[in-house]
Amino acid sequence: MPDDLPDQPYAASAASASAPPPLPPKTRPPLQDRTGLAILLMCATSFIFALQDGFSRVLGEAYPPVLVVMIRYWIFAAFVIVLVARQPGGLKRAIRTRRPVTQIVRGAILALEVVIMVEAFVRLGLVETHAVFAAYPLLVAALSGPVLGERVGWRRWTAIGIGFAGILVILQPGSGVMRIEALLPFVAALMFALYGLLTRHVARDDPSIVSFFWTGVSGAAAITLVGIWDWEWLAPVDWIWMAGLCICGMTSHYLMIRAYELAEASVLQPFAFTQLVWVSMMGVGIFGEVLRPNVVLGTVIVVAAGLFTLWRARVKSV
Template identity: 30%
Template sequence: MVGTAIFERQNRAVAGIAHMLFGMLILTGMDVLVKVIVQADFHPIQILFVRGWIVLAIMFAVLPWFGGLPALKPVRPYALVVRGAIGFLAPFSFFTALKTVPLADATVVFFAAPLLMTGLSPFVLKEKVGPYRWGAVVVGFVGVVIAVNPSTSGMNPMLFMVFLALLAYTALALMGRWLGDTETTFRLVFYFNLGILVVSSVLVAFVWKPISIEAFGALIAISVMALVGHVLLTKAFIMAPLSIVSPFEYSSLLWAAVLGYLVFGDVPPETVWIGGAIIAASGMFILYREARLARRPKVEPPPA
């Protein structure tokens, strides 16, 4: 019985890792398609507008399996509105940067998201962060500096759009954790995409250009890949512990380097790999510390 249980856990861990690797591959492939589209002079706002309609159409189609219209009734509607508006900045800034920033360079900067979340959590969520994790955050951001290599004259100024996307994504994630006590995952995803659609709808008339059949097919693929990729990541975290599957999120740098070379001929410089390794090591150390602290027995207060 014990051997069977261990075997089942191992199988679930392997399945979780496979889901994570495949999910990151799909999401990186989506970024490749976005880069192709924006380099064809389609504005990111138009991409988000079309993607928003497609994603929401799919979500409405599956809504009956999640409780129907009552499942969309928010507990904190104003917070969801703010989160949707902030959420627009994350893909908009990232897609804008991809027009000129190599895929691997943009991806490695985004590795800093867990570090930034850890650094902001004491101020936003009132979570305690000890000296070891603060040290990992500092070391991780040294890795970011190495990766973007600001001392060289060739630093792409559009990397600042990636940093803006990183800040927006971090705010989105922190608000998601805060709202998770009262709002369902489906509701958070729905109103996030609704916010993107509303903001892009207001602005799309200023940037609209005719969409060819090929471009529309690419936009459909981008929307489907976004949904499938996030479903795979969600299933990965359900199948196996966070400490096992999370490190494989960093496989996105490998996918970005390979696909960036095959599609665009981009070769990441050494600084990207060195900085990416430092960031990944810092992120995994933070994950290790959080897992270790979670296993510690809680000390009950003495009776009054």
């Protein structure tokens, strides 16, 4: 199992627990690079992530978001345990971490981030939530210095500044239409960026199988401590939505893992942004959201700046 983790793909989906580190099923590198198939798998994964967000919004409108996320995390944790148990060394290997506190903290941060995303889906809709959340690669770049001690050059700082200008285009502060709820996806993006940086931090000592295990288990434990107080039984029809949510979660993670087996993360990352296209179509076509011109323009700016920072980070690491 390689110790280095690929950068986190774009995946804000509440159902997917926001894309924990991919877990290769073997301890050796991929036997062959099948980039075309890997890209198709990543696009399919992004589509399923969008479906999960739709399920999350439907359930989040009827129940407390923390309850929805808690039930989803229970299933996700079971999926992680089963998957990890089949790896070399099994659960005994996965439990052993050199940074238990950091692993627990990152799992809890991710669980809380997912709750905030579901709340944003309900209050803002899928389109505007994802438009703002797309800034998370910029936040990763901005925080990599103080958190990991990495050097961020002027090119990436320029891209970060341009990306935040794109966020202002989306939010339109001073126009009289900006709502305090618009800060929810930005806070979620900040938390997801911190989660990604902590993942890279623990990767210095723990292999990805360990981080994958602690993401699911510690996140489920943390969200249960908070969400169990809001417990209520779902209506029979809503268990169908929850089943769809859980099935999509497991399927998306399997496809994402397969994609990373077949191609490098740097190749796949741009195609993960196709989730923005799917959620926009779903938000407009199913939930009746309005795709405002400023949101489209701002999203293009943010995504372009984010892709540039990812590319520069990859260039600097070579």
